[in-house]
Amino acid sequence: MTPLDTLLVGIPALLGGTCLAAFLLQGWGQHPIARCMDAYRTAHDRLTERLVGKGIFRFPGACLLDSHRHWAFAEVFALLVFLAVVTGNFSAYGLLRATPAAVLLGMVVAWISLRGAAREALRSVHRDLPVACFLLSLLLESGMGPSAALQETSGSIPEGALARELRELVRSRSLGVPRGESIERSRQRVPVEDYRLFLNHVLQGERLGIGLSRSLRELSAKMLENQGHRAETIAQQAAVKMLFPLVFFIFPAVFLIILSPVILGLWDRLAG
Structure with a gap:
């Protein structure tokens, strides 16, 4: 060296x-x-x-x-x-x-x-958002304020991207950030259409003073229905995705196992 x-x-x-x-x-x-x-x-x-x-x-x-x-x-x-x-x-x-x-x-x-x-993270947002909407509607019906309900919801849903984003939304409000600005930042960070609909419901409810619990419950039911449709679509696509391994891997192995005795017998006869 x-x-x-x-x-x-x-x-x-x-x-x-x-x-x-x-x-x-x-x-x-x-x-x-x-x-x-x-x-x-x-x-x-x-x-x-x-x-x-x-x-x-x-x-x-x-x-x-x-x-x-x-x-x-x-x-x-x-x-x-x-x-x-x-x-x-x-x-x-x-x-x-x-x-x-x-x-x-x-x-x-x-x-x-x-x-x-x-x-x-995006899949976890899709998965946890209906539960968060339903829980938030229950907390609002019980008389809890929007900020306190969001904080309680963020701590009650499974830990993940949605829980962190809701905590960040509550923290921005506690620091004095205007509600419109904090919601707009959250909308830009999370590119999920259902989450943007959720934020629109929250923002309109706070601005217009209308009840949020009923609209959030309807939104939660709609999200669950959409998740069911997506699951059906994925199940229908599974047969098409299994076609390649069936044709190129499973069928040749099955044919080889079934026909190998016949092929070996013919080979022995031709060789003899």
Whole structure:
């Protein structure tokens, strides 16, 4: 190993170790592990917001993600790629080749993982929204105010993208953000038509002073009916999707099992 290789490997390792030590010491205050995890989560949430704001993450639902787990998976994958390439060629050329490969593959893995998580977040919004509408209508009928009812609903539905978004809506109102502005922000973050209808009902009810409970209950029933129609459509598409594996995998295996004794018998007769 030449002195140039030592410098090229040692300087990045020293800088990386210094940054890691500074990060750990900064979070080693009152609660070591908790503060480190909170700092890691906050940094990656901000990174995701910047990438969404710059248009790099353009897929729907990117604003609904709890992204730190997906970034951690991508970073571990990039580190493994870097170590594998450097181990195979421990030199300056190997280091220069490993760094861009690890960064590129890490970004690809992060993009794929975050995109899948965004789709799952949108599906969870579709799944939990009828329950949230029905629960909110019950709370409003009991005499609870809209803000208190939204806060109670966010804590009662299953933890997920919709619960976080409702909590963010309540938090914006508690900070003094106008109701129209907070609802418009929430509408832009969640690209789901049923959720936008839900926000329209809430906004019109608060502006016009009309009762929300009946309209929300009707909206919940309509959403459940739409979910039933979507389930029927998916069930009808299942037969078409199963056609390819049936024709190319299952049918040949069945024919081979059934016809193999006949083929072997004919082969023995022809050979004899």
